[in-house]
Amino acid sequence: MLDDIDIPTLSARPGFKWSTATAAGAIPAWVADMDFPVAEPVLAAMRESAAIDLGYPAWQENPRANPLIDAYVERTARLHGHRPDPGGIRVFTEIIQALQAILHVTTAPGDAVALHTPAYPPFLETIATMGRRLVPIPMVDDGDGWVSDPAPLAGCKVLILVNPHNPTGRVLTRAELTGIAELAERHDVLVIADEVHSELIYEPHRHIPFAAIAPERTVTLNSASKAFNLAGLRCAVADVAVPAVRKAQRPQQHPVEGLGGAGQHRAGRAGARRGGVLAGQPVQGERQVPQAAGHLGERAQPVQPGPPGHHGHRVQVVVQLDVLDQRRVAEPGGEFPDRRWAGT
Template identity: 50%
Template structure:
């Protein structure tokens, strides 16, 4: 570990609960004073200085009007293509990249332009909450691809998916990779199996790669579109700096639109608002100037995810935990804990820890909670201490 990285770790560790509670964001601002929040998917680490410097420089110019981008194409298009090439060995065409306000908005837009009411939309379950709701709102049918917990982690049955796709009239596959909430990073073989089904049934693939930059070695993120030119031509790849660099409030994302028909539909739509110019500047600085910061954060998160495993094994072995292969989200199976059907409610009431309820990710979320460990290690220890103590006290009383 480099000296600069060790120093950064110390800076993170010194970020205490009192300081965090002074922040205006929803994660800490909306929680009761005695509650430790670990549900909202924001990290607590300070934003990288190159990003802040870029935003300050833009503000210093005093011009917050409409941006001037040649052919209405922001610099993010080329930056995205260069980043995909450097990090993931994929060479997407910059002219096929479009800007969006966030990944969820981009997914909805692509879904609307790729389906008709009643079409089937496949997605791995448990699923990121807004996506199933989006599918329902658009009059579409969700076709689950269940993830199953095994001693080796989370897996899915590709053959079963192939049968479902044929039987249930799938038109779209929403691929969340790395997966939220389980943290799986799908392997080349798994992606190839999905690709074979997509080719056979002519599916449009909407690939949400939002957490790609938060992948832990030895796992490796592979953009679905990078597997094969034919798959790239049917895939919309969504990406943003919002999670890896803690910039969700900047409202900026990009999407590489592989299907030519979808590009034509987007071009025919009435001109909408540009992305936030400060979000564009922040994202550009993140992708071009803040790699050291990201390396430090991923290393710190890696330590945190291991800490969860060791403390749960020692003090709360009833909770089943597969360390995520990416993301700063821990998907905890509390079904054997004996705290009822609502473990999130239990931990909020008994431990004063706020976790995301697994029911928000149904089907497949009953009895689970999602814990955001993108915080300082002392705060994470306090969260885990509260959770284990809330179960240990009733145990002692019962005995």
């Protein structure tokens, strides 16, 4: 499969990454789309569904019956030793949509939102557009790795915790996560944990879900978009472990949540059945594989941190053809009733 990756083939791709660069006569290394093809079991599941039915899913009137939920719970338990409560899983069309929906019911304009920087630009744009106040927590390379001072949590309503961190690739240890949890408890801060890169880390390090440490303060966001190069399918999940946040979301679930899609059920089952490796031995560790190393597959070695990239393919369970509902909530007030999270 690695030998099939060449510049002429990649340059012919119509997607955002390559079409934009090719038109400018350049080779792209600026966006987190890998250059490997999508894993064949996922493609097979999608082809099967597309050949049968692309209509509204059977669980349209009952989002909790979406089969993606159980597949996500089982995969998280198998890979990370943490089993989310299925009753708290919400399906969205992308992580930014989920982030905006959670911020809407847990914060008000002017509230402080902490975020480690540098950061994914759409996170910064979301905070600004929604009228929230950014409290940056700078990541600093001290020579032994990327570190930060969590003290700025005082006075914040929310911490957006990106772990593994984008773009430095830093994977937080259990001790670090426990320290953040203690500060969050002390200052009454909700933690929105973006764990979209959780399957792209090196040995001997391990991803530890923040919800496994502080479930009473955590909303976890995840998606297939990075680890399995499926951003165009528009699918994400939010594990809303905090009962008060679930309650605040209840009045606006239908307008904002994705309905699910035709390919998701079978692709999810394919992912649940297969936990093995499709291209080389997947590894975990502190620094993610940068974009260029994606072409090296299992031969890639840890390198200095840069824009996060990808290594290997495992079958992803968070897969769906959700092209029906791609709405975002960017304006405070928006489509939602004004019900705020009141803490735990």
